[in-house]
Amino acid sequence: MDTRTRRAFLARTAQATLAMGAIHTAYAVPSPAATGNASGVNATPREVCEAYWRAEASRNLEKTLQYFHHDAVYVAAGKRLTGLDEIKGFYVENFRSFPGLEVHLAHEISQGNEASFEWRAVLIDPSGTRHPAIGVNVVRVEDGRFREMRAYFDPTILKG
Helix, strand or coil: CCHHHHHHHHHHHHHHHHHCCCCCCCCECCCHHHCCCCCCCCCCHHHHHHHHHHHHHCCCHHHHHCCEEEEEEEEECCEEEECHHHHHHHHHHHHHHCCEEEEEEEEEEEECCEEEEEEEEEEECCCCCEEEEEEEEEEEEECCEEEEEEEEECHHHHHC
């Protein structure tokens, strides 16, 4: 898939996902005890996302980062992060600000190794206050890990 075709796909899937109002599929992230690297080299984008969300919900930095290539690109909250060192910094701050997380998959649109996932989440701050959030992750997966992820959500939630 050339760059122009990939960009068009990403734009279409993000627009279509944002336009969806109803929840088509609910996915509750299992307990941290059930986490582990469930995605293999041939894993689908959904399998990778579900395993990543389990790791992220466990608030385990190592497990979360294993779902990104060493040179992955992660775009979120107006920031473009390239490589594991930059991505790690984002998660260190996020895990400190919100030591609890619950994620539910609301809708999926996928084509090959690319997909968009609408999600509903609750970030839980150190005082136990719950902050609901909704957003879309547009991903490209290679060898069971994210090559690229763009997260679209209200960034004010990250300011606590």
